[in-house]
Amino acid sequence: MGKILYGASGIEIELEDRAMAHLQAVVASKLRRGEGFFLNWKDDVAVGDGHSACWIAPNIPLFFKYYGSRNIELNRQWLEIMTMGANSNGGLQLGDEPSINAPVQANGNGNGSAS
Incomplete structure (x- = not known):
């Protein structure tokens, strides 16, 4: 389990290392091009079981x-799904890694992308 420290706000986003490595690759690609996007995730039950979003x-x-x-x-495949989400109006929705043979949906509504 790793964490992302977001700006000077003190917000910490906890993720499994594997998910975070994929997210880091997508974030790096978007930021190199000067592009921002929303990052969305489901909160843990321990903090209210809601959802959160931040502007990257x-x-x-x-x-x-x-x-x-x-x-x-x-x-x-997960990188492609996450990138499609980051490129969408709703932003990247953190989710589970797709199975090796899961189809990549052209509309960005696959696992790990915006819905």
């Missing part, structure tokens, strides 16, 4: 803290 933009510092030390092999 080039001028907001992010810090990715991984608790594992091993390199993570990225799933190209």
Whole structure:
């Protein structure tokens, strides 16, 4: 389990290292192009079982803290789904990794993308 520290707000977003590695790749790609997007996630039951969202933009510092030390092999299909979500009006919806043979939906409504 790792965490993303979001800007100077003190917000911490906890994620499994594998999901965070995929998110970091998508964030890096978007920010290199100067593009912002919404990041959405379902909150844990311990904090109310709601949902949260934050605006990811080039001028907001992010810090990715991984608790594992091993390199993570990225799933190209998950990256594509997350990128489609980040490119949509609703933003990237964090979700579970798709199975190897799950279809990538052209409208960005697959697992891990905006709905």
